[in-house]
Amino acid sequence: MPKRGKSxxxxxxxxxxxxxxxxxxxxxxxxxxxxxxFDETVEAHIRLGVDGRHADxxxxxxxxLPHGTGRTKKVLVFAKGDKVHEAEAAGADYxxxxxxxxxxxxxxxxxxxxxxxxxxxxxxVGRLGKVLGPKGLMPNPKSGTVxxxxxxxxEEIKAGKVEYRLDKxxxxxxxxxxxxxxEEKLKENFAALIEAIIKAKPAAAKxxxxxxxxxSTTMGPGVKLNPQKLTLG
Numbered sequence: 001m002p003k004r005g006k007s008x009x010x011x012x013x014x015x016x017x018x019x020x021x022x023x024x025x026x027x028x029x030x031x032x033x034x035x036x037x038f039d040e041t042v043e044a045h046i047r048l049g050v051d052g053r054h055a056d057x058x059x060x061x062x063x064x065l066p067h068g069t070g071r072t073k074k075v076l077v078f079a080k081g082d083k084v085h086e087a088e089a090a091g092a093d094y095x096x097x098x099x100x101x102x103x104x105x106x107x108x109x110x111x112x113x114x115x116x117x118x119x120x121x122x123x124x125v126g127r128l129g130k131v132l133g134p135k136g137l138m139p140n141p142k143s144g145t146v147x148x149x150x151x152x153x154x155e156e157i158k159a160g161k162v163e164y165r166l167d168k169x170x171x172x173x174x175x176x177x178x179x180x181x182x183e184e185k186l187k188e189n190f191a192a193l194i195e196a197i198i199k200a201k202p203a204a205a206k207x208x209x210x211x212x213x214x215x216s217t218t219m220g221p222g223v224k225l226n227p228q229k230l231t232l233g
Contacts, residue, residue: 020226023190026215027183033220034179039070040217042177042186044193047211052166056204059172060165062143063196067185068160070178073113075157076100078121078139083150087116090154097121101128110135116145116153136165164197172197179217190215194230 021029034040050057076094077087078101087095094100094112101124103109108131115132117125117139125132125139132138139145143163147153164174176189194213201209210227 018224020224022229023187023225024183026223026225027186027190029223030186030215030217030220031179031183033223034217036217036219038218040179040219041070041175042179042181042215042217044172044174044176044190045214045216045222046172046174046194046197047213048166048170048172048197048205049208049211050166050170050202050205052168052170054204057202058166059197059200059202060140060142060163061196061200062145062156062161062163063192064156065160065162065176065189066192067177067181067189069162069175070181071175073157074111075114075116075154076112077150077154078115078117078125079150080118080121083118083148087150087154090151091158092116092150092154098124101125104128104131110137112137114145114157115139116147116150116157118148118150119146122146136163162193164193176215198230 030042034042048059050059052058074093075091077092078097079087079095080097084095105128115125115137122139129138141147144153144156144161162174162176164172166172174193176193177186181189198209208227210230213225213227213230214222215225216222
């Protein structure tokens with residue numbers, strides 16, 4: 001285990017790491033323990049009682065956080081024809097077709113945070129699955145990134161839309177804002193995310209759905225929440 005820094009050690013002394021907190025307590029602790037010289041990102045880590053290896057127990061979606069994420073995302077759009085102008089007018093950072101796919105493949109170019117595509121471009125984008133997939137950048141209809149309504153998609157992404165999906169250990173890791181947001185805004189963003197994840201509960205999921213919930217800042221320790229107080233599921 002790497003040795004933790006002085007700030008981390010001091011932060012740990014401010015609360016009981018083994019205790020399960022309510023959301024109000026958790027975000028009060030989070031804002032006190034954010035001691036880095038930069039504005040730390042706050043993330044939620046949610047372990048679900050599902051088995052993501054089964055298609056009927058997958059949990060994936062997207063939500064626009066009430067207060068955004070505190071970070072403007074660079075968006076790459078795969079489109080052609082009139083949709084190119086629609087994407088540019090809506091604020092896309094990069095718009096193109098085969099030439100952008102080639103740039104990604106030949107130059108390992110990844111100067112973007114989100115990829116959006118119109119359905120007719122998925123033949124081109126599909127060839128990038130092996131490089132975009134592992135980075136979580138592959139467009140998907142469930143997250144609203146495969147769509148003909150580019151204006152709406154870009155508006156939501158720029159407003160603070162985040163995607164949530166299970167990793168291989170059935171945990172969702174999602175940013176919910178910056179430490180500078182303060183307790184209330186972080187709590188409201190977190191509540192919106194939890195509500196979306198609860199609504200996305202697969203019918204095949206049995207037993208306790210929210211197994212564990214932790215929030216943390218970039219450099220700070222994790223603060224555990226009481227999942228029973230967030231849902232009865």
